[in-house]
Amino acid sequence: MALSLILFDCDGVLVDSEIISAKVDASLLKELGYEISANEIAERFAGLTQDRILELLTAEAGIRFPEDYAERQRVELDRRLAAEITPIAGVHEMLDRLDLPRAICSNSSSERLKIVLEPTKLWDRFRPYVYASREVGTKRPKPAPDVYLYGCRQFETAPRETIVLEDSVHGVAAAVAAGCRVVGFTGGQHSYDGHGHALAEAGAETVIRRLSEFPGVVEAFSNWEAA
Template sequence: MKFEAVLFDCDGVLVDSEPITNGVLRDMLAESGWALTPAECVRIFIGKAVRDERALIEANTGQPLTEAWMAEFYARRNRELQARLVAIAGAHEAVAAAHAHAGQRIACASGADRFKVEMQLAQVGLMDWFAGRIFSGHEMPRSKPAPDVYLAAAAHLGAAGARCLVIEDTVTGVTAGVAAGATVWAYCPLPEQGAVLRHAGASQLFERMDDLPELLARV
């Protein structure tokens, strides 16, 4: 079945932002009294909006999650991303192949805030592919793992959820794509993570983003 639309997550799929963002978050949580290892920080927060984990953060720091704290997090995160961010290897080729496969109907549907998504795509030279077709979970009634952001992207492109392909890399994102009725393929550079992504509903795993063009050619 040829897909009517291809919907990409952003962080960890198109841009290698997650180690940077999680490093800033871990530093700030440590400064607030909650020490986490890098692996613990990734396990708890990957694929999620920081605000959605307010209760957990407040319970472990003993402090309220204030707007001032969030503003500092965004500022520090953005500085580090602007200094260090690169595209996932093969992302440009993957996006071009999806664009051709779906007759230009592609979108970026992220759980992150719009400023971050647009900044990142522009920084790595992907914005032209997605301009006008960027969707943020922060602007939806519910963010991932709810399907809202993927349903909004599919509706904008005039595609039925069941005829969409979602490209994700986290359990949270895979869950959202499946809930939207889409086929979900998971970018999984670490094979040991494959079982949990399969369990969440990913029907295809691939270890390199530049494998995606060949996979689409087989559909």
């Protein structure tokens, strides 16, 4: 089945932001007496909203977060992202090779998306088709499929004619649940041993490590029937 649309996750796919977020979280959690490495945070929580991460840590570890914790985390992460964000290697060259309509479907806020996309010169390559899951449609974040379904609707494209590039288990699960074709990506600094296997287990039909591989996968998927 020919493809008609490409939907990208943003963090860890277009920009190398997941590792920065994980380092911020690890540092702030250490201040609360909870030791966890940035790599473990990336492995377990990449792709989830900060609210969901706090819910999980509260349930699992009984951490009592101060009332200002979420705001402190937001301010510090925005500061670090503005100072340190870099594009994933080869992202612009990849986009130059793709002819299909494209959009971003992310769990980040539109404000944060602008923080990471503008300095990496990606904002103008996608706007106005940049969708923050908690600000569009049903406002349910991944792993719910809603933001991917919303993206498909904006282009009047069936999910099975849509290919998604995702780096997190939760994001892959969202795209699979939406009925899209899904490619996993393990080229960000936050990648971990077993990352590709985890994405495949979540439903990615194939996994790539370099963005330069993606245009060829898009072409191949247009000629492959879904497994």
